[in-house]
Amino acid sequence: MAQATQPQQTGKTVLSVRGAGKFFPGVKALQDVDFDLHEGEIHALLGENGAGKSTLIKVITGVHPRDAGSVTLNGEEIHPNHPGDAQALGISTVFQEVNLIPTLSVAENLMLERQTRKFGLIAWKKTDEDAKAALEILGLDIDIHRPLGSYSVAIQQLVAIARAVALDARVLILDEPTASLDAEEIKSLFRIMRDLKAKGLGIVFVTHFLDQVYAVTDRITVLRNGELVGTFVTKELEQIDLINHMLGHELAEVSAHRHQDEGNYTGPKREIQVKNLGKKRVLEPVSLDLQAGEIVGLAGLLGSGRTELSELIFGTQRADSGLVFMDGEPVMLRSPRHAIRAGFGLCPEDRKQDGIVAELSVRENIMLALQGRKGWLRPIPRAEQQQLADKMIKALGIATPDSEKPVGQLSGGNQQKVILARWLVSKPLLLILDEPTRGIDVGAHADIIKLIKELCDEGLALLVASSELDEIVAFADRVAVMRDREKVSELTGAEITQENIIEAIAR
Amino acid sequence: MKINERFYPLVATLAVLALLYGYGIFEHRAFSDTYVLGALLTDNAFLIITAVGMTFVILSGGIDLSVGSMIAFVGVLMAELVTGFGMHPVLAAVISIIVGSAFGAVMGVLIAKFDIQPFIITLAGMFFLRGMCFLINLDSVPIDHSFVSEFSGFKIPLPGRGWLTASAVLMILTVIGGIIIAHYTRFGRNVYAIGGDRQSAELLGTPVHATIIRVYALSGFFSALSGVVFAFYTASAYPLAAVGVELDAIAAVVIGGTLLTGGMGFVIGTFFGGIIMGVIQTLIAFDGSLNSWWTKIMIGALLFGFIVLQRLITRSFSGMRAGAS
Ligand SMILES: Nc1ncnc2c1ncn2[C@@H]1O[C@H](COP(=O)(O)OP(=O)(O)OP(=O)(O)O)[C@@H](O)[C@H]1O
Ligand SMILES: [Mg+2]
Numbered sequence: 001m002a003q004a005t006q007p008q009q010t011g012k013t014v015l016s017v018r019g020a021g022k023f024f025p026g027v028k029a030l031q032d033v034d035f036d037l038h039e040g041e042i043h044a045l046l047g048e049n050g051a052g053k054s055t056l057i058k059v060i061t062g063v064h065p066r067d068a069g070s071v072t073l074n075g076e077e078i079h080p081n082h083p084g085d086a087q088a089l090g091i092s093t094v095f096q097e098v099n100l101i102p103t104l105s106v107a108e109n110l111m112l113e114r115q116t117r118k119f120g121l122i123a124w125k126k127t128d129e130d131a132k133a134a135l136e137i138l139g140l141d142i143d144i145h146r147p148l149g150s151y152s153v154a155i156q157q158l159v160a161i162a163r164a165v166a167l168d169a170r171v172l173i174l175d176e177p178t179a180s181l182d183a184e185e186i187k188s189l190f191r192i193m194r195d196l197k198a199k200g201l202g203i204v205f206v207t208h209f210l211d212q213v214y215a216v217t218d219r220i221t222v223l224r225n226g227e228l229v230g231t232f233v234t235k236e237l238e239q240i241d242l243i244n245h246m247l248g249h250e251l252a253e254v255s256a257h258r259h260q261d262e263g264n265y266t267g268p269k270r271e272i273q274v275k276n277l278g279k280k281r282v283l284e285p286v287s288l289d290l291q292a293g294e295i296v297g298l299a300g301l302l303g304s305g306r307t308e309l310s311e312l313i314f315g316t317q318r319a320d321s322g323l324v325f326m327d328g329e330p331v332m333l334r335s336p337r338h339a340i341r342a343g344f345g346l347c348p349e350d351r352k353q354d355g356i357v358a359e360l361s362v363r364e365n366i367m368l369a370l371q372g373r374k375g376w377l378r379p380i381p382r383a384e385q386q387q388l389a390d391k392m393i394k395a396l397g398i399a400t401p402d403s404e405k406p407v408g409q410l411s412g413g414n415q416q417k418v419i420l421a422r423w424l425v426s427k428p429l430l431l432i433l434d435e436p437t438r439g440i441d442v443g444a445h446a447d448i449i450k451l452i453k454e455l456c457d458e459g460l461a462l463l464v465a466s467s468e469l470d471e472i473v474a475f476a477d478r479v480a481v482m483r484d485r486e487k488v489s490e491l492t493g494a495e496i497t498q499e500n501i502i503e504a505i506a507r
Numbered sequence: 508m509k510i511n512e513r514f515y516p517l518v519a520t521l522a523v524l525a526l527l528y529g530y531g532i533f534e535h536r537a538f539s540d541t542y543v544l545g546a547l548l549t550d551n552a553f554l555i556i557t558a559v560g561m562t563f564v565i566l567s568g569g570i571d572l573s574v575g576s577m578i579a580f581v582g583v584l585m586a587e588l589v590t591g592f593g594m595h596p597v598l599a600a601v602i603s604i605i606v607g608s609a610f611g612a613v614m615g616v617l618i619a620k621f622d623i624q625p626f627i628i629t630l631a632g633m634f635f636l637r638g639m640c641f642l643i644n645l646d647s648v649p650i651d652h653s654f655v656s657e658f659s660g661f662k663i664p665l666p667g668r669g670w671l672t673a674s675a676v677l678m679i680l681t682v683i684g685g686i687i688i689a690h691y692t693r694f695g696r697n698v699y700a701i702g703g704d705r706q707s708a709e710l711l712g713t714p715v716h717a718t719i720i721r722v723y724a725l726s727g728f729f730s731a732l733s734g735v736v737f738a739f740y741t742a743s744a745y746p747l748a749a750v751g752v753e754l755d756a757i758a759a760v761v762i763g764g765t766l767l768t769g770g771m772g773f774v775i776g777t778f779f780g781g782i783i784m785g786v787i788q789t790l791i792a793f794d795g796s797l798n799s800w801w802t803k804i805m806i807g808a809l810l811f812g813f814i815v816l817q818r819l820i821t822r823s824f825s826g827m828r829a830g831a832s
Pocket of ligand 2: 053055096412
C-alpha cells in the first residue's frame with residue numbers, strides 16, 4: 001500500500017474559503033475565516049467546542065447559506081444550496097453525529113441517491129454488491145439488509161464513513177468521525193485516509209484527539225470563537241502550542257492518577273452491588289461492587305458489553321438474571337424511571353437518540369433528571385433552576401449565549417456537556433457515564449474530570465465506560481475489563497495502567 | 508437466518524387476512540368461491556387505489572386528508588366534461604387526473620417550501636375541493652356514455668363463478684405500479700429516507716423538497732384516478748360522494764403495516780390492508796344479523812392492534828442493537 005507520509009506542501013489548492021461569515025441569532029459562529037485545502041493532504045480543523053468547525057463545514061457544503069465570503073473548488077466559485085449539490089460537485093462529507101436513516105437497511109443507507117439503475121429502475125443486485133464492496137474497504141462484515149438502527153453507534157459511524165469514502169470525490173470532509181470508534185477501527189480509517197490522500201484527495205479532518213492529529217494530518221487550521229487563529233504545518237507545531245492556540249490560554253494541569261490521592265470522601269459508607277446481572281444473548285452475568293465516593297472504570301473494546309452492562313443496570317434493557325442491591329436491599333430496575341427514582345443516572349452513549357431534547361432549552365435539558373427524580377408534582381422554582389443551570393454552564397464551559405437557547409442549536413460537544421450537566425445536577429447515588437467525554441475538547445476535558453472528582457468526594461459512586469484508556473487510568477479507582485460480553489478481570493490501585501488494561505482486553 | 512424485522516408488520520397483516528378469510532370460509536361455504544374474491548377486488552378498488560397514494564404520503568411522514576374530496580371532485584368534474592361539454596370519458600378522465608395531480612403538487616409546494624404541517628394544508632385542500640364540487644354541481648348526476656357502460660360491462664372470468672372487473676384490473680395495475688415506484692426508483696427510496704429521518708436525509712443529499720412535492724402530486728394522481736374509477740363504477744357523480752374515504756385510506760395503510768410516523772412499510776401491505784377491510788365488511792354482510800357499524804368497530808380494534816404492534820417494533824429497534832459483529 002502506498003503511504004505518502006510526506007506532506008505535499010506543493011499540492012494544488014482544491015478548496016479555498018475566503019472571508020467566510022455565518023451569524024446565528026446572538027452568535028457569531030464564523031467571522032472572516034480563510035481556509036485552504038490542498039490536493040493530497042489531510043488537513044486538521046481544530047478548535048474548542050463551539051469554535052465553529054462544524055459551521056464552517058456546513059457553510060462549505062451548503063447546509064447553511066453563508067452570510068459572507070466565498071468558496072471556490074478547483075478555482076471556480078461554488079454555491080451549493082444543499083448537501084446534494086456539494087456531493088455532485090465532488091465534496092463528500094460525514095457530518096458530526098451519525099446522519100443516516102435508522103429505518104432503512106445498511107445497504108440502502110450506503111447507496112441512497114446512488115443506486116445503480118437499469119432503464120430508470122434500481123438494479124438491486126448490483127446495488128447490494130456495491131454496498132458490500134463499500135463496507136469491505138473498511139473491513140466491516142455485517143448483514144447489509146438489517147435496518148441500520150439495529151446496529152451500535154460505532155457501526156453506524158463506520159457505515160457513514162464507508163458511504164462518504166465510496167463516493168468518487170475530490171474533497172472528503174470528516175467531522176469527528178473517530179468519536180465513537182475503537183483503536184482498531186481508527187487504524188483502518190487512517191489507512192483509508194492515507195490511501196485516498198495518495199490518490200490526490202484533499203481531506204478535512206475534525207477531531208478532539210490530538211494524538212490522532214499528529215498521527216495522520218499534514219496541516220492544521222485552528223478556529224477560536226468563530227475566528228481563524230491560523231494554519232500551521234503539523235510537524236512544526238508543538239502540541240503545547242497547539243493547545244494554547246485552541247484555548248487562547250494554557251491548559252490547567254490535571255492532577256495525576258486519582259488512586260494516588262483518593263479517600264477524600266468521608267461520609268457514610270454506602271454500597272451498590274451488582275450481582276450476576278445478565279441477559280441472554282446480550283450479556284453474560286456480571287458482578288460488580290461500587291462504593292460511594294468511588295470511580296469504577298469500565299474498559300473493553302467496542303461490543304465487549306460495556307454499553308449493555310450500563311443499560312442493564314439502568315433498566316433501559318431488562319435483565320433476565322441477577323439483581324442490583326443498594327446497601328443490601330434489592331432494587332427494582334424494570335425501567336429507567338425506576339432507576340432514576342432509586343437514585344441512578346445514565347448518561348448514554350448515543351446522545352442524538354437517547355439524550356438531548358433538541359427543542360428544549362439548555363436550562364430545561366439540564367433540569368430534566370433532577371425534576372424527574374423529584375416527581376413532576378414538585379416543580380423546582382425557576383430561580384433555583386436558573387442558578388443551577390448557570391452554575392453548570394460556567395463549570396463545564398458550555399458555549400451558549402444564554403441558558404434559554406434550544407439545545408439543538410448548540411455545537412455537538414456542547415450538547416454533550418449539557419447531558420453531562422443534567423446528570424451532575426441531579427446528584428445521583430450512582431452515575432453511569434457511557435463515553436462521557438466523546439466530542440469534548442481538551443480544555444473542557446480537564447474541567448469535567450475535575451468536576452467528577454469533586455462529586456465523588458461528595459459521595460457519588462461513578463461507573464465510567466470509556467474507550468479512552470488514558471482517561472480511565474487517570475481517574476478510576478478500580479477498572480472492570482469487559483471482553484466478549486463478559487467481565488474478564490478487575491484491576492485495582494497500582495495495577496491500573498494502560499498496559500495492564502490492554503493485556504486484559506487482549507488476553 | 509431470522510426474518511428481517513422490517514417485515515414483521517407485513518407478516519402480521521397477512522396473518523390477520525388469512526385468519527379472517529379462513530374464518531369466512533369456515534363459517535360460510537360460499538366464501539371460498541372466487542365470486543367473493545372478485546367482488547372484494549371490485550368493491551374496494553377505488554379505496555385501494557387511493558390508499559396506494561396515501562402509502563407514499565404516510566411513508567414520507569405526512570398525511571393527505573384531501574383524497575376523499577378529490578374523488579368526489581373528479582366525479583363531478585368528469586360528469587360536467589362528459590355531459591356538459593360532450594367530451595369522451597377517457598379524455599375527461601385524463602384531464603381530471605392532470606388536474607388532480609397538479610392540485611396535489613400545489614399542496615406539496617406549500618408543505619415543502621413553507622414548511623407548513625401537511626395536516627393543515629390538506630385539510631384546507633379537503634374543504635376546498637368539496638366546496639368546488641358544489642360550485643360545479645349541486646345534485647347527483649348520471650354520467651351517460653356508451654364507454655361508461657362498456658367499462659362496467661367489462662369482465663374477465665375467474666375460475667369458479669367470479670370475475671375481474673375493469674375497476675379491479677385497474678386497481679391491480681395501480682398496486683403493481685406503486686410497488687415499482689416505492690421499491691425500484693430513487694424517488695421511492697427517498698420517500699422512505701425522508702420519513703425515516705428528514706434531517707439526515709437532507710444531509711445525505713436527498714432532494715427533500717422536490718421529493719415531498721412529488722409525494723403529494725402522486726397522492727393527487729392516485730386519488731384522482733380513484734375518482735375516475737369510482738365515477739365509472741357508479742356511472743354517476745355526487746358532490747357528497749366518498750365522504751370520509753381519506754380516513755378509510757389511512758386505516759388501510761396502517762392495517763397494511765406501514766408505520767404511521769413514516770419510513771417503514773410496503774405498498775403491497777396497503778393492498779392487503781384494503782382487502783382486510785373489505786373482508787370484514789363482507790363477513791358482516793354474510794352474517795346478516797349484525798349491524799353494519801360492526802365493520803367500523805372491527806376496523807377500529809384492528810387499528811389499535813396495529814398501532815401497538817408498530818410501537819413494539821420501533822421500540823425493539825433500540826433494544827436489540829446487536830452491537831459489534
Ligand atoms: N442552527 C444553529 N442555530 C443557532 N446557533 C447555532 C446553530 N448551529 C451552530 N450554532 C452556534 O454556532 C457556534 C459554532 O458551532 P459549531 O457547531 O460550528 O461548533 P464546533 O466547532 O463544531 O464545536 P464541537 O466541537 O462541539 O462540535 C456555537 O456557538 C453554536 O451554538
Ligand atoms: Mg462540531
